[in-house]
Every structure is written in structure tokens, then in C-alpha cells.
Amino acid sequence: MPEEVLFETESTQSRTDIARYLRTVADKLESGDAMTLNAGSQSVTLDPPTNPVFEVKAERETSSSGSSELSIEFELEWKEGEEGGDGGDGSLKIE
Incomplete structure (x- = not known):
């Protein structure tokens, strides 16, 4: 399935600023x-359903020179026009 990027931004931010962004997302999710x-001239409004798929991924990418980059990715996914999945088994823990 072809991918269409609706919005993308990347910049170095302080941990405090990143936490503020994530808190805003969490508040929007919780309130529905x-x-x-x-960002700049880009803008997109999204309305996740009650039960989107939540993916958490930790990765290490190693370049041919041997240096590595670590990342944590949080992704919400749903089909357009659908309410979303069944909520999964709830086994994820973030400590």
C-alpha cells in the first residue's frame, strides 16, 4: 500500500519540551x-478513534562504519473511517 506523508517534522528538542508535546497528545487522546x-507551513488535524492500534518500538541502527543510533518510536494507527481495534490485551508496561 503506497504511503502518503501528511505531516513530518524533525528537530532537536530538550527532554522537557518533548515531554510537553507528549503530554498534550496524551491529554487530547484522553479527552477524545x-x-x-x-510546523511552518504544514498543518494536519487527526482524530484518532477510541481504540487505535498502539505500536511501541525501540531500535538500534548500525551504520557500515560501526556507529549506532538508538530510537524509540510511538505510533497510533487506524483505518480511515473505522473506529479501531479491540484495545489489545493491555500487556504493555512503560516504567
């Missing part, structure tokens, strides 16, 4: 409100 992402 849509969220609007803005």
Missing part, C-alpha cells in the same frame, strides 16, 4: 479531542 499538528 482531535489534534492538530503544525
